[in-house]
Amino acid sequence: MKKLLLAFAIAIAYPTFAADRGEVLYQQCLEQAGTSSETAKATCADKTSDFYKKYITEYYLEIFDRFQKTNPVIASNFENAQKEWIANRNKECKTKDNPSLCLMQQNEQRAHELETMKDNLSLADETAEKESNPTEVITHDKVRRVYIFDKREIVEGDGYGPYAVTYSFSTVTTGIQWLDDFLLAPYGEKKTTREEIKKEMEEDFQEYIANIGGISEHWNKSSITFDEQKHHIAVFTNHIEQYFGGNYIIDAYHKLYIDLEKKLLLSLDSLFTPSNLAQAKELLWNTFQNSEQGKEFTIEKSDFEISGDFEFTPDGLEFKYGQGSLLPSVFGPVSYTIPNEKIELLLKPEYRFLLIYDI
Known part of the structure; x- marks a missing residue:
């Protein structure tokens, strides 16, 4: 033994x-x-x-x-x-x-x-x-776009208008049924059906129109696209465009890394052990403090959270924060990157290959 x-x-x-x-x-x-x-x-x-x-x-x-x-x-x-x-x-x-x-x-x-x-x-x-369970293979010629919900209506609001309200959600089919079902819910957080999504979006759409105000177009669009497959990880992008009046438009891109073997959307808990995640948070906190935003706007360390919206880039692992989620809305969306050489040994060994080195 x-x-x-x-x-x-x-x-x-x-x-x-x-x-x-x-x-x-x-x-x-x-x-x-x-x-x-x-x-x-x-x-x-x-x-x-x-x-x-x-x-x-x-x-x-x-x-x-x-x-x-x-x-x-x-x-x-x-x-x-x-x-x-x-x-x-x-x-x-x-x-x-x-x-x-x-x-x-x-x-x-x-x-x-x-x-x-x-x-x-x-x-x-x-x-x-x-x-x-051999790894599935996704190829671009197999991928097809499908609109789950796509509706546009001209409405009057507060005596103004007419103007358009648009709701849309599209995804892709890959030829792998469980993966297609997985991608139906935004961000792949839960499994659901096309009918359930259509019903929910129709209810949201009608409720929004019934209570709409303002004098400009409104839209809520989400589209998922296939980027590439790296070994057993399929990479997708969820593009979200939202505007509900006011001064700010949301135009964000969120990466989805899906482990085809484990049938799992990678999260912080997937990438790091608890102790290593704490180390990564400390590095990210230091990066934030040394940034222009960190020097201009001070927050308590206890209020700082590591973002679950991340992307592997040539510069390292980038952590994204939506408008108003970390700093006041006037700063807009912000992101902070931990360089490859600092984050590599913190990642679980099976996911270190996702790092991108700009040669």
Whole structure:
């Protein structure tokens, strides 16, 4: 059984997130201390060691839970192996001249092993799923546009007019039934039918006309288009155009990344582990603070949220905020980007290939 566990722990080609960040943390701590004395080394080692412990716990629990669901015997052996490692680590480091440095190095190695084991287990699960459920392939010649609702009516409003009110929602058919059904609801958040969407939009349309005011055209348009397929991820764009009077027109493009194997619309929870999502939020907060808008308009850090509207661009992972969602409406829509080199190791390994590098 130990051989099995060791086999899963074979190192992968790139550095792990925990190891990479831990080394930076240790060096920054020494630089801030302004000395490389044994006391400073021990203090910084303790701080970095705690950082590794956090990831050891996270990875261990994830692996144990996976084993517990598939094979309780392996889970029990894995638990015993972890307890044995802790005992051996503590025993060995007690004999060292600098126990803190020893603990840091041991924890770094274990974090690396567990992260690699976790990634390899995920890869094994994905490979098995691919063999039983081959990835669908979407080609542009198969894609067809279909209008679910498209209505335009000339109305009078408050004694003015006539002017037009337009409601429209169009999507695409791909030849993959579950995916076509998935795309029916705006943003793919839920499954519904064409008839349900038509009924809902007709009710909204009639209600809006009955209560309309103003002297200008009004419209609410949404259209989904197919962009490309990258391995098992199908990329679509939802273009939303809205104007209901006043000074502002909404003209927004939202990317939809759909995992064809998992039948899942990628979200922040899909792309990041909870701890890595927290790291990404911190990076985004710093980016916002250093931006022109962040310097001009101050918000409390506790009020800052990471946007679920994201896009992979050549500059990095871009997070978009609609008009008025983060800053006052006068700022319009805004977006902030975390560069590829900073976001790459935060992403789950299976989705890092979505990053676009501008060569």
